[in-house]
Amino acid sequence: MATPKELSDFLETVERRAYKQTAYAVRDDHAALDIVQDAMLKLAEKYGDKSVEEFPMLFQRILQNTMRDFWRRQKVRNLWTTLLSSFGASHDDSEEHDPLETIDVEDGSDEPSAQLERSQTIKIIESALEKLPARQREAFVLRYWEELDVAETAEVMGCSDGSVKTHCSRAVHALAAELKKQGLNNLGLSNLVLNNP
Amino acid sequence: MKQDENKTNLNDEQLSRDEEMASMSASLLNHQAQHLSAVTLKKLAISRSQAVNKLASMQAGGINQNGAVLQWFGHSYLNQHKIKSAILLLVVTLFAFLVTQQFNNNYDATVGYQEDSDAFLLASELPPEAFADKGFDTWVVSKQN
Numbered sequence: 001m002a003t004p005k006e007l008s009d010f011l012e013t014v015e016r017r018a019y020k021q022t023a024y025a026v027r028d029d030h031a032a033l034d035i036v037q038d039a040m041l042k043l044a045e046k047y048g049d050k051s052v053e054e055f056p057m058l059f060q061r062i063l064q065n066t067m068r069d070f071w072r073r074q075k076v077r078n079l080w081t082t083l084l085s086s087f088g089a090s091h092d093d094s095e096e097h098d099p100l101e102t103i104d105v106e107d108g109s110d111e112p113s114a115q116l117e118r119s120q121t122i123k124i125i126e127s128a129l130e131k132l133p134a135r136q137r138e139a140f141v142l143r144y145w146e147e148l149d150v151a152e153t154a155e156v157m158g159c160s161d162g163s164v165k166t167h168c169s170r171a172v173h174a175l176a177a178e179l180k181k182q183g184l185n186n187l188g189l190s191n192l193v194l195n196n197p
Numbered sequence: 198m199k200q201d202e203n204k205t206n207l208n209d210e211q212l213s214r215d216e217e218m219a220s221m222s223a224s225l226l227n228h229q230a231q232h233l234s235a236v237t238l239k240k241l242a243i244s245r246s247q248a249v250n251k252l253a254s255m256q257a258g259g260i261n262q263n264g265a266v267l268q269w270f271g272h273s274y275l276n277q278h279k280i281k282s283a284i285l286l287l288v289v290t291l292f293a294f295l296v297t298q299q300f301n302n303n304y305d306a307t308v309g310y311q312e313d314s315d316a317f318l319l320a321s322e323l324p325p326e327a328f329a330d331k332g333f334d335t336w337v338v339s340k341q342n
Contacts, residue, residue: 001256002252007249007252008245011245011248011249015244016230016231016233016238017230019241020226020229033240033241040245040247041244041247041248043248048251048256118225118228119229122229125226128222141223144220171219172218173215175222176215176219179218
């Protein structure tokens, strides 16, 4: 059984990645925070008696399921919004803009030009990732970002190993094609990766 | 044959390059994920703290959360739909039985009174028509006097 300290340490290591992955998937920062919070609470509530070694897989599965629940709710909400759209006025997203949201925590270890180059590259990658179909993105994130093996990815995604390989292969092809289209190649990326602190 | 081999090698090479690119992209995204805004980090820390508190409070709850004794009566089994339905059905049946019994008792008392009246009329020396006669009451009173 995991202790609260072990749970806290585990969540601290995964929460940022989980938030970014969710944000790419749902394209809404506030919803992403809610989803990550839900996933954290579910992990503590339902699987608090499991050992800490099981947490990564369990957390990923909970996170993916919570995202699916969000999409289902979103689908119903969109249906009602469409039906009632004639009664409502459109909202301006910039109304509740918080300047603190845009201030990133800087690591201060890079030259400004390198930081700029990296942030531009990351924007291209983020954009390419957002364009991927949901299942391909899920497979890519779990295999290459979370570094799960094919069997683990299949378990989290609830599909066969073959499907994971297919999703991954298509995702990688699509991503590579998009990056090449934007003028990025392996050499440019590897320079940026090597320059990472 | 040789052309096929070359083609396969080229495809493998391309796949390997693409996978390398995917890994590097993931690495950059991971780097980016470590530099979130202060507000986001604060919200994540609050969420984490809520989850940890929840686990701590559950573990402090003791045996009924993790052990076996109270779980039989509490969390695990009562949360099951079938058992809940069965208990509800039992309670409704018991309530219906009690209500029916109550009505039966009242009914029996009324019927008993009626049965006594009939027995009195039948056992009397006078014919039943005499009790319906208008002058009967007057005759009974005059007789008593």
